[in-house]
Amino acid sequence: MADKKATREAYGAALAEFGVDERIVVLDADLSKSTKTDVFKKKFPERFINAGIAEADMMCVAAGLASCGKIPFASSFAMFAAGRAFEQIRNSICYPHLNVKIGATHAGISVGEDGATHQCLEDIALMRSLPGMVILNPADDVEARLAVKAAIEHDGPCYLRFGRLAVDRIFDVDYKFEIGKGVEIKEGKDVTIIATGLMVGFALEAAKMLEEDGISARVVNMATIKPIDRDIIIKASKETGAIVTAEEHNIIGGLGSAVAEVLCESAPCVMKRIGTKDVFGRSGKPAELFEEYGLTPAVIAKSAKQAIYEKEN
Amino acid sequence: MNNLDLKITACKIRKHALDAVHAAKSGHPGGSMSIADILALLYFEKMKVDASNPNWELRDRLVLSKGHCAPALYGALAEAGFIPKEDIKGFRNIRSYLQGHPDMKKVPGVDMSTGSLGQGVCAAAGMAIAAKLDRKNYRVYAILGDGELEEGQVWENAMFAAHHNLDNLTVIVDNNGLQIDGNIADVMSPLPIDKKYEAFNWNVVVADAHDFDSLRAALENAENCKGKPTAIIAKSVKGKDISFMENEAGWHGNAPNDEQYAIAAEELDKKLAELEARKNG
Numbered sequence: 001m002a003d004k005k006a007t008r009e010a011y012g013a014a015l016a017e018f019g020v021d022e023r024i025v026v027l028d029a030d031l032s033k034s035t036k037t038d039v040f041k042k043k044f045p046e047r048f049i050n051a052g053i054a055e056a057d058m059m060c061v062a063a064g065l066a067s068c069g070k071i072p073f074a075s076s077f078a079m080f081a082a083g084r085a086f087e088q089i090r091n092s093i094c095y096p097h098l099n100v101k102i103g104a105t106h107a108g109i110s111v112g113e114d115g116a117t118h119q120c121l122e123d124i125a126l127m128r129s130l131p132g133m134v135i136l137n138p139a140d141d142v143e144a145r146l147a148v149k150a151a152i153e154h155d156g157p158c159y160l161r162f163g164r165l166a167v168d169r170i171f172d173v174d175y176k177f178e179i180g181k182g183v184e185i186k187e188g189k190d191v192t193i194i195a196t197g198l199m200v201g202f203a204l205e206a207a208k209m210l211e212e213d214g215i216s217a218r219v220v221n222m223a224t225i226k227p228i229d230r231d232i233i234i235k236a237s238k239e240t241g242a243i244v245t246a247e248e249h250n251i252i253g254g255l256g257s258a259v260a261e262v263l264c265e266s267a268p269c270v271m272k273r274i275g276t277k278d279v280f281g282r283s284g285k286p287a288e289l290f291e292e293y294g295l296t297p298a299v300i301a302k303s304a305k306q307a308i309y310e311k312e313n
Numbered sequence: 314m315n316n317l318d319l320k321i322t323a324c325k326i327r328k329h330a331l332d333a334v335h336a337a338k339s340g341h342p343g344g345s346m347s348i349a350d351i352l353a354l355l356y357f358e359k360m361k362v363d364a365s366n367p368n369w370e371l372r373d374r375l376v377l378s379k380g381h382c383a384p385a386l387y388g389a390l391a392e393a394g395f396i397p398k399e400d401i402k403g404f405r406n407i408r409s410y411l412q413g414h415p416d417m418k419k420v421p422g423v424d425m426s427t428g429s430l431g432q433g434v435c436a437a438a439g440m441a442i443a444a445k446l447d448r449k450n451y452r453v454y455a456i457l458g459d460g461e462l463e464e465g466q467v468w469e470n471a472m473f474a475a476h477h478n479l480d481n482l483t484v485i486v487d488n489n490g491l492q493i494d495g496n497i498a499d500v501m502s503p504l505p506i507d508k509k510y511e512a513f514n515w516n517v518v519v520a521d522a523h524d525f526d527s528l529r530a531a532l533e534n535a536e537n538c539k540g541k542p543t544a545i546i547a548k549s550v551k552g553k554d555i556s557f558m559e560n561e562a563g564w565h566g567n568a569p570n571d572e573q574y575a576i577a578a579e580e581l582d583k584k585l586a587e588l589e590a591r592k593n594g
Contacts, residue, residue, distance in 0.1 A: 064439020
């Protein structure tokens with residue numbers, strides 16, 4: 001866990017690595033230095049298109065490129081990709097099921113000092129509601145690279161969610177990534193923490209804290225939020241009887257909702273959701289914001305204990 | 314194709330569009346009538362397309378950015394052999410593939426799913442840039458409504474297409490002057506259209522949307538222009554060739570009743586008979 005790298009860094013590097021495939025075209029909306037698509041631009045300038053600060057146009061241009069056999073990656077901050085251009089993604093990309101990849105960086109509260117206007121906590125909810133959309137939210141740089149590769153191999157629209165903040169490396173280089181598959185990254189029998197993105201690292205820390213109290217917590221990395229891995233959720237419910245979800249997103253409409261839908265219909269158990277509680281963020285350092293909005297290993301551990309208590313009483 | 318044959322084809326397209334809207338009891342006849350001549354010239358003279366191979370990689374593309382005028386597009390595709398003529402009357406029916414707005418996944422010959430205004434033209438620019446990347450010489454056409462120009466992303470794309478020198482992109486603005494709520498100048502004026510495109514560094518040509526010589530010259534001008542996209546401001550008449558629909562904003566999105574349909578059909582049939590008589594005599 002020595003290495004620390006932002007998933008957006010891995011995104012840019014992966015585009016440059018896999019960009020030897022000439023079908024790949026990268027678009028950005030004047031944020032290439034932040035989204036890291038400038039790494040691709042340096043290597044393949046002829047296949048980099050700056051759309052300027054015009055996300056609506058960029059998404060539809062990407063749709064047109066995809067209709068001609070290209071694999072466009074349209075990049076911006078999550079707020080302006082999923083938020084501002086939602087209807088373009090719906091009508092011009094998802095409705096015709098075109099092969100557009102949306103590389104959305106700076107997702108979540110960890111954007112930090114820029115504040116609420118730039119902290120997108122609704123993108124997973126928006127993208128989940130679109131038929132045929134695949135949503136990938138990698139936990140570290142290793143997984144981010146593999147998510148880009150999987151998105152290229154997948155035929156259809158794909159939303160990739162990346163963070164601004166450098167995060168600990170969790171996975172080894174031989175880690176296998178598959179769209180639609182959650183991965184049990186720590187065994188456990190008392191409770192299951194299902195986490196996505198940056199919260200996966202926090203979930204592992206929470207599991208360690210719980211272990212010190214004699215609690216065996218399972219940790220599942222749910223990098224694919226859609227299509228959700230029903231089997232791993234049902235298995236966790238049946239085997240541990242208590243589930244806590246953890247995401248850097250509003251508790252409405254994100255991972256917690258997706259897991260709750262599966263549980264309610266197929267395997268009800270005690271469940272708690274960690275995420276922002278239907279509020280907007282504010283300016284601050286990422287670590288301060290995690291405390292402020294209850295996105296910490298300690299809060300996850302506390303919720304896990306509460307879930308176990310409710311299961312047993 | 315000669316102008317008389319084009320006129321005959323355009324008249325048939327109008328009749329298909331009228332039949333579609335009447336059968337569905339909903340749809341958009343006014344703008345469908347105003348673009349019928351443009352579609353006839355594109356599909357029967359200008360565009361390299363192959364009805365037996367609708368996804369031919371090197372074909373010219375047409376994006377109907379004003380997707381609500383699907384009845385006219387379906388009429389043109391039927392006349393050009395992409396879809397059976399008898400399917401037209403299934404327009405908007407739950408059992409039909411002919412959706413209220415064009416669906417590229419359901420209808421052979423439709424190059425982009427459209428309907429949400431402002432988006433189609435941007436997708437057309439994406440196709441044009443794909444052609445440049447692949448060094449292919451197909452051309453991309455987009456038909457926009459003049460009311461559609463009120464959508465902000467049209468101008469995002471106007472910047473984009475000029476910045477990227479998309480001289481293989483031709484935008485045709487169906488300038489009939491009317492939108493749902495009335496005259497474009499009263500609702501939210503996009504005027505002057507030609508000067509706006511000029512200011513965005515486009516090649517601009519003003520043409521008569523119902524005069525094939527004028528339209529042909531405009532399209533040739535677009536093909537000969539290097540380094541800039543072309544905007545053809547096509548002055549048109551909403552509801553063209555149906556007397557009671559002409560220049561009436563009320564016919565933007567309303568279907569004629571049986572009585573009105575009979576009158577409209579008779580007018581188009583009469584015009585078609587006259588044109589065919591001229592051709593044969």
